[in-house]
Amino acid sequence: MLVLVAAQPARAQGIDVRGAALVAAEDGYYLEATFDIALTSVLEDALNKGVPLHFLVEFELIRPRWYWLNEKLVNREQRYRLSYNALTRQYRVGVGTLYQNFATLGEALELLKRVRLPDIFEAGTLKKDNTYSAGLRMRLDTSQLPRPFQLSTVGSRDWNIGSDWYRWTVAP
């Protein structure tokens, strides 16, 4: 039931999926994933000057069909907001209305590196004798950056950090 794929070597800068797994719970599945996150100096500078960074975790579950387009069973996004308060000198990671403060950037990133998404889909979604393909990635959502940044972020390695799609096969 637990499908894990070997970890990939970490990159110097950027985001990588180190590993991901779907874990069956009582009434559904939850996702457990670990990432390697290393902010570029430009991003860190921007963060420390008060620019909030939005990280987007995207998950999708696909049933491959040879005779037609693949069926997309699950498509879920989770947004994390990493910000720095210069007044209180605290880093904050927010998910929705929830937040948590951290004294250092490392502590804040530790939270982002270990992602757990509960109730990602119901137990009945996966049918026996079928194989499914799961995909996961995390990227910096540049569209949430202030407007003037957006122009300079287009095509810039310093601003566009994100992992490739990390895919693994799921067989119930």
Added chain:
Amino acid sequence: MKLTVPPIRAALASPILRYLAILCVALVAITFFLVASSSSNPARFAERYPILLGLNGAVAFMLTVLVVYQLVTLRRSLKAGVFGSKLTLRLVLLFALMAVVPGALIYGLSVQFMTRSIESWFDVRVDKALESGLSLSRGMLDNMLRELAAKSDRMALSLSTRPASEHLAALNTLREQAGVPEAALYSQRGRVLAFSSGKTAGLMPEAPGPEVLRQIRAQQSYQAVESVPDKGLILRVLVAVPVVSLAEEARVLQVLQPVPAQLTQDAEAVLSGYRDYQELTLSRRGLKRLYALTLTLTLLLALLSAAALAFVLSARLSVPLGELVESTRAVASGDFSRRAAVGSRDEIGMLTQSFNSMTLQLAEARAAAERHEADLAEAKAYFESILANLSAGVLAFDEHQRLRSANRSAGNVLGVDFAPLLGRELAQWHEVEPGLSELARLLEEASSRSGSGVWEQQLERPHRGGTQQLLLRGTRLPAGTSEGRVVVFDDITHLAQAQRAAAWAEVARRLAHEIRNPLTPIQLSAERMEAKLAAKLSGADAEALARSTRTIVNQVAALKSMVDAFSQYARNPEPSMRELDLNALTREVLTLYESSLGRTARLELAPELPHIVGDASQLRQVIHNLLQNAQDALADTERPRVTIATGKVGDGVELAVTDNGTGFPEHMMQRVFEPYVTSKPRGTGLGLAIVKKIIEEHGGEVRVANLAPAGARVTLRFPAAAGRDRAQGAVAQAKSR
């Protein structure tokens, strides 16, 4: 030469490019709509900025494609040397220059200005002030935090001296004393042991996290300023309550105090100002790039639009010129029907109009010239036809006596083809046409003799077995036009004959009149004389008288018959023409000669002979005369024979009377038809003259010929009745002469 369609028009005519242009316009319209609809709302504008950028980029790309295509087409047409392409190139360059120079100026200034103004936002002093404000806020918060920490330490100290059971009451008291809105006591594991809150406090007794508790366990205090959404800044201090005995469980005191609202607001304001400023600093490059991109795109769009417009405008300008050139070429090749369309009221339009009127005038002038030429040609043809149909022969010579032209009648009259003589001198004529040597000599003499004057001369020359009489008139053409001379000549043979015949007729009439009158008295007198004297004379005298009287009477009778013949010749009765059968007429006349000719006469009459038109009595006279002549000629012949034959020859009818008599004397052959020309001792010489006169009045002709070894033949030829009109025409012609 055909002019190709102007390249620009062709470029726009290409459907793909037209669609491209339409698409461009549509995109520009969308862009304008987006800009207009979002100019009042900066957020929406920012949201649509990428779309706008993309749209403008697409427009710029399409315009580039358009312009490049037009340039390629222009280059091709320049190489091909198409008319108007140079003008197009110049106009395009001009328009492009007009767009580039001010555009580049404005662009440079704008970029410079924009860079300067963006840079001017960032100032070290502002930076410093904001930093200082921030650290001021921080310092103040730190101070408050330190104060709170000191209070907390005191509270923890006093709490440590009391037993656990009193903690709740003590905490409340201590909190009141310290003036702290909220205080809580936790166990080492984070369980709440005691909680005290002031009346204004709505704060949640938030449990410290494991990290904080770990820190506390390590004998360290935790103090932090936390910002809680909706509640502003909160000072949180956690201290470990000192442990008196080892048995006692370690406790943690947490004290919360909100930062005053005013202070929070001010700090937040400073913070947000600082943050905005930092954001701005960070996005400085992006902003510059944004404005530069916008400006560049605008410049590019303006330039490309100007270039594309330049092509269209130059095409509009050069199209009428191209049409004008096309029309000019058409005019040059002789087509005056082309009219260039007048499309505008400017100078080009005026030029086109002038060209059109010029073409019209040219066409009219040429039409007039053509008309004139046609008139001339017609007149020439008219004169030529007159010359050709002139019965007189006309010969034209140049100044070197060379024949330049001869009309048809000249050849007909002389029975000569003049074509080989054209361009030959008179002296050479006898080499080509020996029959004309006499004429040539005469003409040479006349021209050398007369000089510039007009001369007139008659010439007799042998022609078709007879003598032809020509009347020639020569004149020198006036100097200046074309040197040379013209000779006009007429065949006056018939005229001379007619004149002679008329003269003889007059003589005959007078002779008849003058002689007839005394004849009867002479005869009567002689008879009377015999009657009176016969009785008185006797013997030989009576015999002599009777002989003399007889002689007188006989001679008078002969004279009378001669006078009758004369008067018959002189008489000119109007012939009564009607259709008749020549065979029947011949037989009728021959019956009168049954006795005299008898078996010597033989008839060879062709059956189904066409009728002829003629006067029966006159024709009877003709046949009489011919038979009489034959009879006379056969007087001394041993075996006399006369053959009268009729036959159809061509579209005419012939009657031939052949005898084997003496024939015509050779010296008389030329003048056999003239009156008083006779070989007979007692003939009047009028027989054949009368025959000829009558036959010519019938539109026929007479030929005489001697036969070998002996004999003669007279052939009459009449037109058949079918050719009656022609015969009458001939009669009329004969009369008019």
